Amino acid sequence: xxxxxxxxxxxxxxxxxxxxxxxxxxxxxxxxxxxxxxxxxxxxxxxxxxxxxxxxxxxxxxxxxxxxxxxxxxxxxxxxxxxxxxxxxxxxxxxxxxxxxxxxxxxxxxxxxxxxxxxxxxxxxxxxxxxxxxxxxxxxxxxxxxxxxxxxxxxxx
Amino acid sequence: xxxxxxxxxxxxxxxxxxxxxxxxxxxxxxxxxxxxxxxxxxxxxxxxxxxxxxxxxxxxxxxxxxxxxxxxxxxxxxxxxxxxxxxxxxxxxxxxxxxxxxxxxxxxxxxxxxxxxxxxxxxxxxxxxxxxxxxxxxxxxxxxxxxxxxxxxxxxxxxxxxxxxxxxxxxxxxxxxxxxxxxxxxxxxxx
Numbered sequence: 448x449x450x451x452x453x454x455x456x457x458x459x460x461x462x463x464x465x466x467x468x469x470x471x472x473x474x475x476x477x478x479x480x481x482x483x484x485x486x487x488x489x490x491x492x493x494x495x496x497x498x499x500x501x502x503x504x505x506x507x508x509x510x511x512x513x514x515x516x517x518x519x520x521x522x523x524x525x526x527x528x529x530x531x532x533x534x535x536x537x538x539x540x541x542x543x544x545x546x547x548x549x550x551x552x553x554x555x556x557x558x559x560x561x562x563x564x565x566x567x568x569x570x571x572x573x574x575x576x577x578x579x580x581x582x583x584x585x586x587x588x589x590x591x592x593x594x595x596x597x598x599x600x601x602x603x604x
Numbered sequence: 605x606x607x608x609x610x611x612x613x614x615x616x617x618x619x620x621x622x623x624x625x626x627x628x629x630x631x632x633x634x635x636x637x638x639x640x641x642x643x644x645x646x647x648x649x650x651x652x653x654x655x656x657x658x659x660x661x662x663x664x665x666x667x668x669x670x671x672x673x674x675x676x677x678x679x680x681x682x683x684x685x686x687x688x689x690x691x692x693x694x695x696x697x698x699x700x701x702x703x704x705x706x707x708x709x710x711x712x713x714x715x716x717x718x719x720x721x722x723x724x725x726x727x728x729x730x731x732x733x734x735x736x737x738x739x740x741x742x743x744x745x746x747x748x749x750x751x752x753x754x755x756x757x758x759x760x761x762x763x764x765x766x767x768x769x770x771x772x773x774x775x776x777x778x779x780x781x782x783x784x785x786x787x788x789x790x791x792x793x794x795x
Binding site for chain 1: 639
């Protein structure tokens, strides 16, 4: 009996925190691995429309993006919708070269799987989008994806 | 003779790790890219004449520059487009003015009447992208709902929840995504 009593008495032992760095490192590595840094700075505003029937884009390495929208700096570039490829404003005529370079950057086996994702602002008129689509058809980039946000609630019918 | 190296104080390691952790927490964008997937048709071959499709097999959807919808010969609305497209593709009463069906033998489904209907989508250069996506979305929803119905009836689960690749292929064959986009034309003038 005396022995038990002895253990119960005394102060609360200090919490062992020596494994805290390990836990934090674990979290750190998780975030480091999942982080994808945006490599382009957006010069156009792209608030994509919402839709319910969306599919997730798989294999992000095989996706090339085309941004279309009104320039973010309207006082500098005006409000007319522009096409952005990589880091700069381009015209429809540059799309063929852009797709060609995107293909060159991939493995030969993956080139057929390359998807072009169109990130287009909702206020853009279809004219410029149609031009881009025609250009993509010409160079044989048939797989496209209209980037949309998932609408949370289903529309009431 | 080895000299004792003083132990390195590791007490601040947690702080450094925390700092890095918070940096990555802040910079991480967890957004998953998602969208409506479509396949563009190859450029038209001038030597091959366009296929002749019967009037009853085409469902024309036109969107003009002020985002008004004209579906199959009458002014339509985005809210009824889905139901209209479903009726067109399914043709449950085998009506004369809705598309024909062709009996096809599909693995796992047996004989199934595959609709010959094609939805033709045409938009103006002045149509807003938002409206275009809404129309595409409604048409995609019509196809998805039909696939879900068939899948539930045959395999007991929704199409989106099917895991067997053969089943998915069978449903895709039975209800193809037959949405075609007309060659662009400038109909409504600029802007």
